[in-house]
Amino acid sequence: MTTRPVLLELRGLGKSFGALAAVDRIDLAIAEGEFFTIVGPSGSGKTTLLRMLAGMEQPTAGDIVLRGLRINDVPANRRPTCMVFQSLALFPHRTVGENIEFALKIKGVAPATRKIRALELMRLLRLPEDYYPKSVTKCSGGERQRVALARALAYDPEILFFDEPLSAIDYKLRKTLEKELKDIHRETGKTFVYITHSLEEAMVMSDRIGVMRAGVMVQVGTPNEIYTAPRDRFVSEFIGDVNIMPVRRVEGGRLRSDAFATDFTAPRMPEGFAAGHLVVRPESLRFVTRDGEAENVLAGRLYNEYALGSRIQYQVRVGAPEGAHVFIVEKLRQQAYAGALDDEVRIGWDGRDSILVGD
Amino acid sequence: MARANWRGGLIWGWTLAVVTFMYLPALCLFLASLTSSRYFIFPITKWGLAWWDKTFASLEIHALFRTSILTAAVVTAIAVVIAFFGALAFARYDWRGRSIYQKIVLLPIFFPQSVLGLALLLWFNALGLQLSWQTAAFAHLVWIIPVVTLVISIQVYSFDPALEEAAFDLGASRFQVFREVTLPVLLPGVFSGALFAFLLSWGNFPLSLFTTGADTTIPEYLYAKMVAGYTPGVPVLGTVSTAGAAILLLGGYALIVLWRRRRET
Known part of the structure; x- marks a missing residue:
């Protein structure tokens, strides 16, 4: 949490449709000027949550507090949000200009x-000035995004909400707009609350991220905290490719993997941990030539490789061909594996590079 | 190559058949109005515009036009307003009973008009209402409102509800949302609905026959004159009526096209 004053507070906020809790009693504080992103898979309740914050849905539980004032009953057109x-x-x-001016006209x-x-x-x-009289229907995808953002900024809101605005555009433009959005956030100093199902998008832009699952905010933290210390298996897997192994705590503070019939060195062990999952990020795995070169080593076969631009991902299969455990190893292109497919390889990692999570 | 020629010939033949069967009768009507004879004889032996002069000079015809235009204008104004909100009700909003409401609203389209006309005549008599162009307008509305509702609903179905939410979110009141966003976006559909309403009322015969009483509309007059008292004034009036409808339709279409082009530049 930053030291900036709290602008928006959610106190036990919930929304139920009959017996279904779309948003389940969320407590959250968003600071002034913060870029806060809510991520989650489809159906996790993030859009419902955002619509409640914007005043388009009425909460069935809890309060929305803006600068200390409860705004549950304030309609969307009276809220200082957009x-x-x-x-x-x-x-x-309407033209580009008329769209942008709409709130001012009102x-x-x-x-x-x-x-x-x-x-x-x-x-x-x-946006070029000669676009002012241009019809919005003649604008490209990126231009339309900018017009929508300009229109919202013209309202001069205290908080800008974004409901997955980049989800329907191509990868290259999305990457450009992600950076532009972050720049605009910096230039305007407004509070941005953004929702997306792409954690990658969230990582690029956000000061903090809230991960939602089934209506519950399962973890809130900085992008680095979410990435390096996911609270549970869901968060760790949601962030991207991960290698996950079920483990249990054994004598001596070590972790026993029954699947590989071996012990692993443990990272910082959570209080009272008995069993869970050991998570190793693909970039934390490395090819080793012998046991002892890393704290934990597994032998397998290089099954495939995937070029990802500046990086290369390798799929290594450990164990018998049927039911083999698949590991993903990721290396920078200049550190690419020198051998060939089907090589017998060893992969290893150190305990401090792994994360221990519950279910 | 031979197959392409065969396909081209088939398309031309089909088009010619459509034009012949659909537009040739209207052309015959026009030709029949160009005779100077008292009776319709084909081929026409004496050409002239005498019956056009006589028709346009007739006060009775002027009264017919007034009645038909007034009826169609009133029907259009009322039908568009009711149909617009009716279309919004089932095509824009989700509510319990919406599907049943939709079916009830649209069902009169499939009623035989002569039966509907008779039913309305009995109803007006039961209520003690004197038949006039106003009762005819009501009868037209019973059949035309569902048609116009259907026409407007096609536009409403393609309406993005987020537009209204965005306008509301930008500070607009419910009325401002309607005035600034909902109505302008749906205007092409409303305009098409208005055209439909006017033209369907303008050309309606079965409902008018039962419900106009002493007033007479152009289609009723044409029918009456065909049954007894034919003059070449009948095809003159028929031509003017048909051409008026066509000009209104094409003009309306041109306006929609121009409006869309203006919007897209």
Whole structure:
């Protein structure tokens, strides 16, 4: 948590549809100027949560508190918040300029003043000024994203909500816009609350991340905390490719893996840990030539390799061909494995590079 | 090559057949109006515009136009408003009973119009209402509102509800959302619905026959004159009525196209 003052607080916030709890009593504090991202798979309740924060859904439990004031009953059009929708929801009958100026028109701002502000925002969002009279239906995907963001900024909200606005655009443009969004967050100093199902997207942009599953906020932390210290198996797997081995605690503070009939050195053991999963990130695994070169070593066969641009992923199968345990090893291209497919290989890691999680 | 020629010939033949069977009768009607004779004789021996002059000079015809235009205009105004909100109700919002409501609203489209006309006549008599163009307008509405609802609902189904949410989220009141977003976005559908309403009322015969009483609309007059008292004024009036409808339809279509182009530039 940063030292900035809390702007938005969720106190036991919940939303049920009949017996189904879409959002289950969430407690959370978001600081002023923070870029907070909520991630989770489809159906985890993140959109419902965001819609409650924006005033489009009424909570069935708990409170939403903005600057110390309960705003549960304040309708969306009276809240100092604004949403960038997944579909962007640009008004198709209006030009780029008219879309951006919409909130100002509603507020009764004079046309000349509206235009000045719209052009300012277009410059901030890197939209050419001659787009002002252009129909939004003629804009490209990236331009439409910028118009939607400019329109929301024109409202001058205290908090900007983003409902997966980058989910429907191609990879390259998404990567560009992720960085631009982070730049705009920095330039405007606004509080951004962003939802996505892509943890990669969240990692790039966020100050903090909240991971949701089945309506529950299972972990909140900085991108680094989420990556290096996932609270449970779900979070560790959600973050990306991981190698997971079921383990149990044995005498001497070691971890026993029944699947590989061997003991592993343990990372920092959680209080009262008896059994769970040992997580090793692909980049923490390395090819070794002999036992002792790493604290934990397993022998297997190099089954395949996948080029990922600057990195290469290797699939190593450990154990009998049928029912083999698959490990993912990731290396930078310049540290690529020199051998060939089907080589007998050894992979290893040190205890401090692994993470111990519960179910 | 031979197969392509055969396919091309088939398309041309088909098009010619459609034009012949659908538009040739209208052309015959126009030709029949160009005779100077008292009776319709084909081929036409004496060509002239005498019956056009007589028709347009007739006060009775002027009254017919007034009645038909007034009826169609009133039907259009009322049908569009009711149909617009009716279409929103089942195509935009999800509520209990929506499916049944949709079926009930659209069912009158499939009623035989003559039966509907008779039923309404009996109903007006039971209520003690004197038959006039107003009762005819009501009768038209019973059949036209469902049609217009269907036309507008096609546009409503493609409407993104997030547009309204976005406008509301940007500070607009419910009324401002409707005025600034919902109505303008759905306007092409509303316009198409209005065209449908006007043209269906303008050309309606079965419902008018039972419900206009002493007032007469153009289709009723044409029918009456065909049964007894035919003059070439009948095809003149028929041509004007058909051409008016066609011009309105094409003009309306051109307006929609222009509006869309303007929006997209």
